[in-house]
Amino acid sequence: MKIVVLVKQVPDTAEERKLELATGQLDREAGDNVIDEINERALESALRIKDANKGTEVVAMTMGPDDAAQALRKALSMGADSGVHILDDSLNGADTHRTAATLAAALRATGFDVVLAGNESTDGRAGVVPAMVAEYLRLPLLGSLISADVTDDAVRGVRQGEGGTLNVHAGLPAILTVTERFPEARFPNFKGILTAKRKPVTTLSVAELDIPASRSRTVVVSTAERAPRAAGRKLIDDGSAASELAEFLVANRLV
Amino acid sequence: MSDVLALIEISHRGEIAASARGLLAAAARLGSPVAVVVSSEPLADDDVARLGELGAARIYSAVTAAASTVLVAPAVDALSAAAEAYEPAAVLTTNTADGREAAARLAVRTGGSVLADVVQVRNDNGTVVAQHSVFGGAYTVESTVDGGLPILTIRQGAIEGQAPAATADVSTASLEAPTAAAAVIERFNDDPMVSARPELRSAATVVSGGRGLGSSENFVLVEQLADVLGAAIGASRAAVDAGYVAQTAQVGQTGVSVSPQLYIALGISGAIQHRAGMQTAKTIVAINKDEDAPIFDVADFGIVGDIFTVVPKLIEAVKARSN
Numbered sequence: 001m002k003i004v005v006l007v008k009q010v011p012d013t014a015e016e017r018k019l020e021l022a023t024g025q026l027d028r029e030a031g032d033n034v035i036d037e038i039n040e041r042a043l044e045s046a047l048r049i050k051d052a053n054k055g056t057e058v059v060a061m062t063m064g065p066d067d068a069a070q071a072l073r074k075a076l077s078m079g080a081d082s083g084v085h086i087l088d089d090s091l092n093g094a095d096t097h098r099t100a101a102t103l104a105a106a107l108r109a110t111g112f113d114v115v116l117a118g119n120e121s122t123d124g125r126a127g128v129v130p131a132m133v134a135e136y137l138r139l140p141l142l143g144s145l146i147s148a149d150v151t152d153d154a155v156r157g158v159r160q161g162e163g164g165t166l167n168v169h170a171g172l173p174a175i176l177t178v179t180e181r182f183p184e185a186r187f188p189n190f191k192g193i194l195t196a197k198r199k200p201v202t203t204l205s206v207a208e209l210d211i212p213a214s215r216s217r218t219v220v221v222s223t224a225e226r227a228p229r230a231a232g233r234k235l236i237d238d239g240s241a242a243s244e245l246a247e248f249l250v251a252n253r254l255v
Numbered sequence: 256m257s258d259v260l261a262l263i264e265i266s267h268r269g270e271i272a273a274s275a276r277g278l279l280a281a282a283a284r285l286g287s288p289v290a291v292v293v294s295s296e297p298l299a300d301d302d303v304a305r306l307g308e309l310g311a312a313r314i315y316s317a318v319t320a321a322a323s324t325v326l327v328a329p330a331v332d333a334l335s336a337a338a339e340a341y342e343p344a345a346v347l348t349t350n351t352a353d354g355r356e357a358a359a360r361l362a363v364r365t366g367g368s369v370l371a372d373v374v375q376v377r378n379d380n381g382t383v384v385a386q387h388s389v390f391g392g393a394y395t396v397e398s399t400v401d402g403g404l405p406i407l408t409i410r411q412g413a414i415e416g417q418a419p420a421a422t423a424d425v426s427t428a429s430l431e432a433p434t435a436a437a438a439v440i441e442r443f444n445d446d447p448m449v450s451a452r453p454e455l456r457s458a459a460t461v462v463s464g465g466r467g468l469g470s471s472e473n474f475v476l477v478e479q480l481a482d483v484l485g486a487a488i489g490a491s492r493a494a495v496d497a498g499y500v501a502q503t504a505q506v507g508q509t510g511v512s513v514s515p516q517l518y519i520a521l522g523i524s525g526a527i528q529h530r531a532g533m534q535t536a537k538t539i540v541a542i543n544k545d546e547d548a549p550i551f552d553v554a555d556f557g558i559v560g561d562i563f564t565v566v567p568k569l570i571e572a573v574k575a576r577s578n
């Protein structure tokens with residue numbers, strides 16, 4: 001079985017993240033860029049399938065600038081067999097639709113039985129790219145899963161819905177997205193880090209892919225920064241803090 | 256005035272989702288609201304009346320047996336049929352898993368674009384402008400679609416108010432079984448009916464608990480304070496991971512974003528990912544025994560102390576004052 005895991009390099013959520021006020025685009029220089037945690041969980045679930053079935057091939061695919069290659073290296077050091085890097089200046093600032101059209105073309109070129117992705121990235125948070133890819137490839141999407149069981153020709157999963165969960169299934173090929181309920185990822189071990197350097201990474205440019213043109217795109221019209229919050233009163237409890245807080249709540253009509 | 260489609264979510268038990276109000280309110284700001292509803296049975300008169308009350312000028316009722324057996328595809332089919340029939344200025348869905356997937360597929364099918372996680376909308380001389388709250392409210396971004404249908408996923412609880420009531424005109428269409436490959440729904444597992452507590456996303460007051468609670472038994476303390484304040488319950492990811500509380504209570508980067516009048520954080524350190532979901536609250540109160548916990552940087556009122564001594568006293572003090 002061939003599993004392609006979609007990974008995205010994002011600004012580390014542990015640091016302050018910034019937008020460029022003029023363009024509304026992500027300021028990639030503001031802090032460290034890391035592989036998005038939810039993609040690591042998706043990769044982890046692919047690697048567990050591989051652990052159980054040695055014949056499984058795991059490919060990590062990313063679209064992003066030069067240094068997104070680091071995200072692929074990390075995926076390879078965790079255990080992915082190969083990487084695909086879609087790298088093209090014309091993709092800078094691509095919106096969700098263009099991203100999905102590009103990923104769909106690259107997936108078609110790469111081939112797969114299963115595509116695994118995160119339910120939403122921590123930077124864009126749109127949560128629409130996997131479903132757009134599924135529509136381009138005319139495939140079933142099992143999105144927002146809290147667990148999944150992939151067999152040779154089908155996948156069953158539990159989806160987090162509103163007010164409950166749903167048991168869902170589909171035949172392969174299919175696209176799956178995982179939520180944070182999936183297990184945390186393993187750390188790359190020393191051997192993994194060493195062998196990662198020898199694993200193949202294919203670079204694809206837009207010209208090499210058959211990407212349908214889109215006449216529609218999203219445009220940012222304004223970006224405004226909000227003043228950071230200031231700290232207020234801080235009491236050390238000496239036994240009376242609770243009643244002071246109650247007074248504060250009453251005075252501010254919050255109770 | 257142009258039509259604006261709003262995909263109304265209906266539970267598998269046939270109830271109109273609470274998100275319908277905000278969705279139709281947003282649609283009314285942009286044009287004339289058309290509620291698109293997919294169900295296995297024709298809509299009951301009560302549902303038609305309810306959607307009219309919430310502002311639907313028209314209802315496009317798509318009836319198909321697949322509504323409760325095929326995942327999302329029936330909604331996409333209904334939206335594309337309705338988009339063809341009405342040539343709307345925009346399509347709105349909720350920013351839920353179902354709503355986002357329907358929006359995404361519709362964008363590909365119709366050659367439109369998705370404006371995601373929208374917190375406010377406006378009509379700028381016929382252009383649909385969406386507002387987003389980015390990085391936990393640190394930025395406010397406005398966006399539009401250039402060429403093609405604008406498809407907006409609306410953050411639950413973000414749109415206030417209600418559209419003017421209307422008497423909805425219903426047109427019913429029966430949908431063919433979906434032709435596209437789609438996942439099959441085997442079963443729905445409803446959450447156990449929760450108490451009468453307000454819904455987290457739209458609650459005026461939220462009381463959240465973190466790892467500092469120490470166990471699911473101790474998490475009762477959060478519930479007790481919530482109940483004297485009439486508050487919804489939230490949590491940090493650490494509290495969810497530890498199993499103290501359901502995942503749906505998670506506030507933050509990868510959980511729910513809330514902007515209540517009052518947010519009380521109990522035993523939560525205030526990691527940047529947690530703050531991303533609550534720092535737009537009007538008033539923030541934090542109780543934490545670590546004086547240096549980052550939650551105090553955003554708290555209007557902080558108490559350095561043990562939640563197990565402070566919170567029971569707070570509950571008594573609030574009870575005493577409200578009597």
Ligand SMILES: Cc1cc2nc3c(=O)[nH]c(=O)nc-3n(C[C@H](O)[C@H](O)[C@H](O)COP(=O)(O)OP(=O)(O)OC[C@H]3O[C@@H](n4cnc5c(N)ncnc54)[C@H](O)[C@@H]3O)c2cc1C
Pocket residue numbers: 013037038122464465466467468490491492493494505506507508509510511521522523524525526527528529532542543544545548560561562563
């Ligand atoms: C990609 C990503 C996404 C994330 N998304 C989220 C998210 O959506 N929401 C979220 O919350 N986190 C999220 N996190 C996790 C986040 O980084 C923190 O790990 C988490 O918020 C910590 O939860 P906590 O404050 O409950 O636990 P801790 O950081 O362990 O803090 C517990 C606090 O309780 C205090 N305490 C202990 N006992 C007591 C007592 N008796 N009385 C008073 N205080 C006490 C301690 O002083 C401490 O400050 C995310 C992380 C990543 C990497």
